[in-house]
Amino acid sequence: MNRELIHDWNTYAEPEIPAGRKVMLNDETLRDGLQNPSVRDPSISEKIEILHLMDALGIDLVNIGLPAAGPRAFEDTVALAREIIGSRMRIRPNIGGRTHKNDIQAMIDVCDRVGQPIESAMFLGSSPIRRLVEDWSVDHLQRTTEEAVKFAASAGLPVMYVTEDTVRTDPATVVALYSTAIRAGARAIVLCDTVGHATPKGAYNLVKFVIENVVRPSGERIRVDWHGHNDRGLGVANSLAAIAAGADQVHAVALALGERVGNTPMEAMLVNLRLLGLIDRDLSRLKEYSEAVARATKTAIPANYPVVGRDAFRTQTGVHAAAIAKAYKKGDVELANAIYSGVPAHLFGLEQIIEIGPMSGRSNIVFWLEKHGVSPNDALIDRIFGAAKQSNHVLTEEEIFVLVLKAQTHETG
DSSP states (O other), X not given: OOGGGOOOGGGSSSOSSOTTOOOEEEEOTTTTGGGSTTSOOOOHHHHHHHHHHHHHTTOOEEEOOOGGGOHHHHHHHHHHHHHHHHTTOSSEEEEEEESSHHHHHHHHHHHHHHTSOOEEEEEEEOSHHHHHHHTOOHHHHXXXXXXXXXXXXXXXXXXXXXXXXXXXXXXXXXXXXHHHHHHHTOOEEEEEETXXXXXXXXXXXXXXXXXXXXXXXXXXXXXEEEEEBOTTSOXXXXXXXXXXXXXXXXXEBGGGOSSTTOBXXXXXXXXXXXXXXXXXXXXXXXXXXXXXXXXXXXXXXXTTOTTTSTTTTEEOOHHHHHHHHHHHHTTOHHHHHHHTOSSOGGGGTOOOEEOOSTTOOHHHHHHHHHHTTOOOOHHHHHHHHXXXXXXXXXXXXXXXHHHHHHHHHHHHO
């Protein structure tokens, strides 16, 4: 889109995240997403379908499950790992568990079954409020961390060390636990907003603090991840703030599924990273990915859900429709997708949809008829316009074609 046509206050100053900065995504749909109490745990064939769509979207990593959660969880984790390996996917798997020996052993067993090491995410509660409930001391958490990371690393597992509720944990404990994990062999660390407490400034401050006070002093090459929940509706904003502060990777979930109100939505992260110029990949199957997850988990996609919702690029409003129609008549799809939309539909394999309803003008009707191969005339437009203004809803395709048929019958009669 010609920059002279849109003055972008989002980039008026120097960008918070420089273009070209490498940002990775870890998809938690098949782990954290399935912890949502309202979803159905998909069959293994459905999980494999979703896995292939993640790979098609260029998502970097995927958590394929908690193998210690039970026999079915273990076998599904093995099957998904084998699918990634056997299909030579670009996406890389990781598996999850607590800093308990049994959970770590289950992760080791998965690696043994598939014949290669898989990055293992092991998590441990850290915040003062959690320590109070559990009667844990920081010394106890440090010992637990050291033993768990060494046990996994000695078995050849790349370790991703996770503290739960990091964003509500005091600085001294944050430094103590992550430094201990790195010394014990962890080469990726995850900072978590487990209960959705953070604001963008809080996410930025935490990531910056950990990089300056843990990662750099360690002298090791450590990947820093951000894992956010959406309880305050700030999941995407917090993730972008974490990236601005230096996070290498953010975690997200299809349709924002997850505990309580869910995690950072993967669709929104892909869209925003693409529009910020931080990723450049084919996202035309984004809606297919979202719909596959919705089917498999028995989840409804809200009509107004960004980008992949039914109404994301759909309008009945006369003023909006007229402008979009004029842009299309100029033969400029990008212009049509920008005039009343902050997200260019064509980048995601989608298009603008103009409907006819009580808020519509005659331009809606002309556009709709031409789109559906019907030649508009004044009598037909007037008939549909009158029906739309009397309606309490957007007219369905069937209702419009009935009106077309009546008009044609009237003409021939």
